[in-house]
Amino acid sequence: MSKKVRWAIVGCGVISSTHGKAITAAPDAELIATCDIIPERAEKCAETYGAAAWYTDYNEMMKRDDIDVVSICTPSGLHLEVAEAAAKAGKHVFSEKPIEITKERIDRMIQVCKDSGVKLGCVFQMRTFANNKLARQIIGEGKLGKMVLCDAYMKYYRSPEYYKSADWRGTWELDGGGALMNQGVHGIDLLLFMANSDVESVVAQADHLVRDIVVEDTAVAILQFKNGAFGVIEGTTSVNPARKARFELHGNDGSIVLEEGKIITWKVPDVEQPEAPGETSGSGHDDPKAITATGHVFLVQDMCEAILNDRDPYITGESARKAVDLILAIYESAKTGKRVYL
Numbered sequence: 461m462s463k464k465v466r467w468a469i470v471g472c473g474v475i476s477s478t479h480g481k482a483i484t485a486a487p488d489a490e491l492i493a494t495c496d497i498i499p500e501r502a503e504k505c506a507e508t509y510g511a512a513a514w515y516t517d518y519n520e521m522m523k524r525d526d527i528d529v530v531s532i533c534t535p536s537g538l539h540l541e542v543a544e545a546a547a548k549a550g551k552h553v554f555s556e557k558p559i560e561i562t563k564e565r566i567d568r569m570i571q572v573c574k575d576s577g578v579k580l581g582c583v584f585q586m587r588t589f590a591n592n593k594l595a596r597q598i599i600g601e602g603k604l605g606k607m608v609l610c611d612a613y614m615k616y617y618r619s620p621e622y623y624k625s626a627d628w629r630g631t632w633e634l635d636g637g638g639a640l641m642n643q644g645v646h647g648i649d650l651l652l653f654m655a656n657s658d659v660e661s662v663v664a665q666a667d668h669l670v671r672d673i674v675v676e677d678t679a680v681a682i683l684q685f686k687n688g689a690f691g692v693i694e695g696t697t698s699v700n701p702a703r704k705a706r707f708e709l710h711g712n713d714g715s716i717v718l719e720e721g722k723i724i725t726w727k728v729p730d731v732e733q734p735e736a737p738g739e740t741s742g743s744g745h746d747d748p749k750a751i752t753a754t755g756h757v758f759l760v761q762d763m764c765e766a767i768l769n770d771r772d773p774y775i776t777g778e779s780a781r782k783a784v785d786l787i788l789a790i791y792e793s794a795k796t797g798k799r800v801y802l
């Protein structure tokens with residue numbers, strides 16, 4: 461392998477430009493090729509971010525021996541097929557969120573990467589923000605005392621036009637769900653990451669209250685965490701104006717409240733509030749195109765270092781699947797009206 465880790469992007473829609481920017485910015489990465497079934501998109505992405513080649517068939521692209529890792533930016537329910545093709549061609553896999561949309565497809569994605577001896581890294585950019593990492597550490601060290609409530613509120617806005625902007629959006633088959641599986645998955649992943657605990661059981665309601673889609677545009681869930689805390693998740697794409705995702709983490713000795721990575725409340729015994737206010741993802745809560753690239757740059761560079769130093773990426777497939785497993789349990793509870801154990 462050359463010193464730089466050589467990347468390709470499959471799927472040149474909305475999020476591909478963030479990958480293009482991140483690969484360009486990460487010191488150990490270079491972009492070799494792009495691929496989209498729509499030729500103009502593959503060509504434009506290649507031109508914009510300096511890739512030498514572009515393709516409309518990822519199987520053709522995987523034949524190149526100068527690609528080390530493939531960014532998967534296709535619709536969520538099409539991540540597996542690209543991952544399989546990449547892994548079987550000996551290329552590492554870097555997948556957008558959600559890793560995939562069913563348990564079976566995630567199992568296969570993780571297994572094929574293992575069997576092929578390639579790494580599987582995943583994107584959840586809010587996990588890279590400094591204050592979120594600190595909150596996880598503080599809770600892990602027990603500094604908030606016994607955890608009482610761990611809540612995530614994701615009140616987003618997506619217009620009717622957004623759902624019409626690509627035919628996979630808002631479908632069970634390819635989006636895997638709505639407000640939770642597409643947008644809320646970020647905050648659900650972050651809640652699990654910061655609470656430093658898995659969820660044991662969930663009771664939920666979900667429906668499409670206003671948008672003309674078959675999946676949910678709004679969901680609420682009551683959580684029982686394994687660490688004993690209770691929690692709630694509220695997720696929607698149908699409130700106006702939208703708000704940045706808010707996380708409230710309370711123990712009997714202290715509390716941390718964050719909006720994305722920005723501190724709103726800080727009461728941690730013996731730990732001063734960090735001076736830096738903290739990062740956010742831009743305006744992704746009301747505009748899916750307004751996402752900052754900082755988190756992606758971190759994750760792309762981390763993936764390069766994981767490959768160069770033969771270690772696990774920052775976000776593995778096993779940890780990325782936890783948010784999807786929880787969302788699937790929320791959907792099951794909403795459908796059956798029963799408590800679901802994970």
Ligand SMILES: NC(=O)c1ccc[n+]([C@@H]2O[C@H](COP(=O)([O-])OP(=O)(O)OC[C@H]3O[C@@H](n4cnc5c(N)ncnc54)[C@H](O)[C@@H]3O)[C@@H](O)[C@H]2O)c1
Pocket residue numbers: 470471472473474475476495496497498501516518532533534535536537538556557558583585626642744748751
């Ligand atoms: N991390 C984030 O903040 C973030 C933000 C937006 C989207 N995403 C994720 O990125 C993925 C893509 O979302 P998007 O909004 O960019 O979607 P999009 O519809 O804008 O782009 C998807 C692209 O994949 C292409 N495609 C479909 N099938 C293909 C195939 N077989 N081979 C090659 N290309 C193919 C489509 O033509 C399209 O250009 C989703 O999984 C989504 O959840 C993540």
